[in-house]
Amino acid sequence: xxxxxxxxxxxxxxxxxxxxxxxxxxxxxxxxxxxxxxxxxxxxxxxxxxxxxxxxxxxxxxxxxxxxxxxxxxxxxxxxxxxxxxxxxxxxxxxxxxxxxxxxxxxxxxxxxxxxxxxxxxxxxxxxxxxxxxxxxxxxxxxxxxxxxxxxxxxxxxxxxxxxxxxxxxxxxxxxxxxxxxxxxxxxxxxxxxxxxxxxxxxxxxxxxxxxxxxxxxxxxxxxxxxxxxxxxxxxxxxxxxxxxxxxxxxxxxxxxxxxxxxxxxxxxxxxxxxxxxxxxxxxxxxxxxxxxxxxxxxxxxxxxxxxxxxxxxxxxxxxxxxxxxxxxxxxxxxxxxxxxx
Amino acid sequence: xxxxxxxxxxxxxxxxxxxxxxxxxxxxxxxxxxxxxxxxxxxxxxxxxxxxxxxxxxxxxxxxxxxxxxxxxxxxxxxxxxxxxxxxxxxxxxxxxxxxxxxxxxxxxxxxxxxxxxxxxxxxxxxxxxxxxxxxxxxxxxxxxxxxxxxxxxxxxxxxxxxxxxxxxxxxxxxxxxxxxxxxxxxxxxxxxxxxxxxxxxxxxxxxxxxxxxxxx
Numbered sequence: 001x002x003x004x005x006x007x008x009x010x011x012x013x014x015x016x017x018x019x020x021x022x023x024x025x026x027x028x029x030x031x032x033x034x035x036x037x038x039x040x041x042x043x044x045x046x047x048x049x050x051x052x053x054x055x056x057x058x059x060x061x062x063x064x065x066x067x068x069x070x071x072x073x074x075x076x077x078x079x080x081x082x083x084x085x086x087x088x089x090x091x092x093x094x095x096x097x098x099x100x101x102x103x104x105x106x107x108x109x110x111x112x113x114x115x116x117x118x119x120x121x122x123x124x125x126x127x128x129x130x131x132x133x134x135x136x137x138x139x140x141x142x143x144x145x146x147x148x149x150x151x152x153x154x155x156x157x158x159x160x161x162x163x164x165x166x167x168x169x170x171x172x173x174x175x176x177x178x179x180x181x182x183x184x185x186x187x188x189x190x191x192x193x194x195x196x197x198x199x200x201x202x203x204x205x206x207x208x209x210x211x212x213x214x215x216x217x218x219x220x221x222x223x224x225x226x227x228x229x230x231x232x233x234x235x236x237x238x239x240x241x242x243x244x245x246x247x248x249x250x251x252x253x254x255x256x257x258x259x260x261x262x263x264x265x266x267x268x269x270x271x272x273x274x275x276x277x278x279x280x281x282x283x284x285x286x287x288x289x290x291x292x293x294x295x296x297x298x299x300x301x302x303x304x305x306x307x308x309x310x311x312x313x314x315x316x317x318x319x320x321x322x323x324x325x326x327x328x329x330x331x332x333x334x335x336x337x338x339x340x341x342x
Numbered sequence: 343x344x345x346x347x348x349x350x351x352x353x354x355x356x357x358x359x360x361x362x363x364x365x366x367x368x369x370x371x372x373x374x375x376x377x378x379x380x381x382x383x384x385x386x387x388x389x390x391x392x393x394x395x396x397x398x399x400x401x402x403x404x405x406x407x408x409x410x411x412x413x414x415x416x417x418x419x420x421x422x423x424x425x426x427x428x429x430x431x432x433x434x435x436x437x438x439x440x441x442x443x444x445x446x447x448x449x450x451x452x453x454x455x456x457x458x459x460x461x462x463x464x465x466x467x468x469x470x471x472x473x474x475x476x477x478x479x480x481x482x483x484x485x486x487x488x489x490x491x492x493x494x495x496x497x498x499x500x501x502x503x504x505x506x507x508x509x510x511x512x513x514x515x516x517x518x519x520x521x522x523x524x525x526x527x528x529x530x531x532x533x534x535x536x537x538x539x540x541x542x543x544x545x546x547x548x549x550x551x552x553x554x555x556x557x558x559x
Contacts (some may be wrong), residue, residue, distance in 0.1 A: 182523045183527075186496045186500060186529050188500065190495070218525050219521075223492070224523075227493045227494070230459065231501070
């Protein structure tokens with residue numbers, strides 16, 4: 001199977017809107033049906049437990065569902081599911097008490113703060129966590145934590161969400177990122193791709209505040225997202241495609257409808273009937289999926305949780321954002337796709 | 343064809359006004375295999391004289407005439423092949439000898455609606471039409487879709503399709519209005535260093551540089 005923008009190059013008008021509701025419903029439905037995969041184990045705070053298999057997926061569930069909740073209309077089933085999943089995640093961290101224990105175990109690490117910020121941005125707070133974190137985040141050591149520029153933007157956004165003063169100016173940090181440098185677009189590849197999507201997520205508060213994106217970066221992204229997404233679809237990098245589509249839906253001003261119409265039907269082909277979207281590569285055939293389901297667990301699931309939870313959540317996140325932008329900015333001008341100025 | 347493209351590149355580099363591309367490649371009017379190769383190179387046979395601003399060698403003109411006559415587009419020829427043939431006639435028409443009649447332009451409407459990926463592919467095939475002061479419907483279509491062509495350049499580099507990247511880059515060097523962030527100059531250097539063992543890549547990159555220098559003057 002080759003799903004590529006090149007195979008359906010221009011996209012037809014309305015093509016994105018014709019697939020997005022189903023893609024969103026299925027992807028979110030998969031996450032809802034796989035809550036067990038997000039449940040934290042008893043030994044979550046033990047040193048031998050891998051954060052990437054426990055707190056990271058749970059934090060991402062809270063983070064991405066927070067944007068889905070903000071992007072969907074109240075009283076819709078998707079809005080309710082997203083809110084339920086955030087409540088579920090907050091219960092898993094014992095209303096923040098577990099994150100406080102995590103912080104007490106690693107007081108000088110940033111990640112407990114970043115996970116906490118995913119909840120705080122949604123209005124879920126823990127006073128004791130904030131008292132300890134507030135003290136630590138006022139130190140010189142915190143302000144001089146050595147890390148990649150896009151990660152530092154993540155910390156600045158977390159500080160905003162928690163309500164503390166950012167430890168440094170976001171504009172200076174943005175200028176040091178691959179995206180902020182308006183890098184030559186033909187140098188795009190996986191690592192720079194993920195760096196740039198996260199730069200956008202952090203400067204726009206996970207795509208909820210597009211107006212924070214500077215005009216030169218807006219024009220740069222409008223110019224170059226089409227060839228990047230085309231390439232990711234051609235090489236079946238579904239996870240990065242989803243992140244780039246979220247970026248496309250986070251541009252201030254009118255949405256790039258031609259791009260969304262070309263790319264969404266192609267990404268939709270990677271989604272299994274269960275709603276799962278693999279990170280990369282070929283999707284399982286219906287026969288393989290049915291075989292695994294009927295074997296009662298004897299056959300491996302062609303969509304194992306850890307291999308597709310992220311790409312599936314990202315697909316739901318990007319779909320909710322795209323739906324919102326396309327339905328609140330219908331029939332926009334062609335100028336949205338040109339990106340001519342940069 | 344490989345040898346012929348190499349000779350064009352050498353002539354582009356030297357700027358020698360006495361250079362004969364066909365003579366250097368051992369091709370004369372009676373060499374049918376050589377003339378078939380000229381048909382593939384097309385109007386770029388005369389590119390060194392066009393870009394260096396001197397008269398083409400009479401031997402090269404004669405061979406190009408022969409190629410135009412002997413390899414007309416077939417009835418089922420692609421639009422790109424028809425345009426390539428027109429490009430050869432147009433190049434001859436612009437020479438001082440002007441012994442070839444100017445031909446009517448083929449249809450270019452098929453380019454207008456092409457998606458940017460296919461548009462770039464077709465324009466790259468038609469890169470010999472990207473020469474200074476030679477307007478055509480293809481040139482006008484390219485002028486209207488510079489951002490699309492820039493996207494196609496990015497796509498071609500990422501797919502390691504050096505020939506397509508070089509052809510698209512040559513068009514971009516001839517046009518106004520590409521996004522500055524494209525970084526075309528460094529991009530062309532990269533394409534040449536990665537894919538320049540193919541003399542057709544080297545030809546387009548060299549042509550792009552000469553056109554950019556000409557525009558800067």
